[in-house]
Amino acid sequence: MTSIKIFSGKNKDIPEKYLEQYFALRQQDEEEWYGVLPPSLDFYRNFWNVPREKGSDRIKTIAVNKNNLAIGFGYILWNTLYDNLDRSWFRIYVSPKERRKGIGSQILKEMLKKLPNEIKIVGAEAQKDSPGEYFLKKFKKEQSYAEDVITADLEEVNLKDVEKEAQKQKELALSKGYQIIRVDDRDFKSYFDEEEFVKIIEQIWNDMPKEDLTEENMNLTVERHQAIYDRNKKTGQEYITFVVVHEATKQPVGLTSFAINKYQPAIAWQDDTGIIHEHRGNGLGLAVKYQSLLTLLKETKVKYWITGSAHSNKYMYRINKILGHELWQNVPVYEFERKTIDELLS
Structure with a gap:
């Protein structure tokens, strides 16, 4: 293995003199992963x-x-409250010229030393057939989940066609008893009972295909939901959401949301999309996503609209295909027993 120094822990444990190099590596990782202009430093x-x-x-x-x-970085995340308290997720990146020298293994070994003993499962993802997946397959050959990342080039979309179709879809939803409303900045409490609305989001999140992942359902409280998006806003994210409201009950039954980061204005990142079971089969998923597409074209300077869904979710793939998305990359996700990785790294 290559002789290196590894600094690991909280912010205070990373020497300040390496931070600009660390930021450059983070940017390099994102550019290599997505192949588009990454956020600014x-x-x-x-x-x-x-x-x-x-x-x-x-x-x-x-x-x-x-x-x-600086030739590589890593981070590992885990929950300390709510759910899935026995698992974590990690990301490792090594500069291309420094790969195949055992550096990724050294970074992972150091992070696992500092991980709480309660963590028994570790997970990670990588682009299919990439050096990252080659690294993950050293610990386990079978993936647990596959994400299809797809993108739409909005410069190739005809605004007039989208205006026409978005209005048509909105009127069709209304004819079936559903209204579509726009919510900026995820300010849902101005429109709905916040606790009831968060339970709808929880239902949508937990209903997403898990394939062979072993994670528990998410326990989403109002406080947790607010904390997640408050943090995202601090990173520069701005959100626009379209909510489906059932006219007869005045209750929200689905939504779609996207975010644009002020440090990366040419990219829109798709967030949630989902309709609760009782109201599916009415074309509502397509209807709300058409409102998003129209908004992106008329109100932003976004070039690429990026989204992803489980490889097994053929319904969502069909919707995204109608909206002009094309398959960009397949991202396998792996779950590992921590003790297995510890043994292989020892």
Whole structure:
């Protein structure tokens, strides 16, 4: 293995003199992953000081060679409250010229040393057939889940066609007894009972396909939901959501939401999309996503609209295909027994 220095822990444990190199590595990782213009370095500088939300913790790690050059980083996340208290998720990146030298294994080993003993499962994802997946397959051959990441180039979309179809879909939903309303900045409490609305989001999140993942359902409280999105806003995210309301009961029954980061204005990242079971089969998922597409075209400078869903979710894939998305990459997700990784790294 290559001789390196590893610094791991909280922000205070990473020497300040390496931070700009760390930010550059984070940016490089994102560009390599998505193949589009990543956020500016100011995003990573700001992100460094944004704390985790209550109920979540994180270890950060940086690897430095003998010339004091940062050549890799890692982080590992886990919950301390609510649910899934026995598992964590990690990400490791090593500069291309430094790969196949055991650096990723050294970073992972160091992070696992600092992980609480209660954590028994660790998970990670990587692009299919990438160096990252090659690394993960050293610990386990079978994936637990596959995410299809798809994108739409909005410069190739005809605004007039979208205006026409978005209005048509909105009127069709209304004819079936559903209204679509826009909510900016996830200010749901101005429109709905907040506790009831968060339970709808919880239902949508927990209903998403898990394939062979073993994670528990999410326990989403109002406090937790607010903390997640308050943190995201601090990183520069701004949200627009379209909510489906059942006219007869005046209750929300589904939504779609996207975010644009001020440090990466050319990209829209899809967030939640879901309709609760009792109201499916009415074309509501397509209707709300058409409102998102129209908004992106008329009100933003976004070039790429990026979304993802389980490889097994053919219904959502069909909707996204109608909206002009094309498959970009497949992302396998792996779950590992911590003790197995510890043994293989020892």
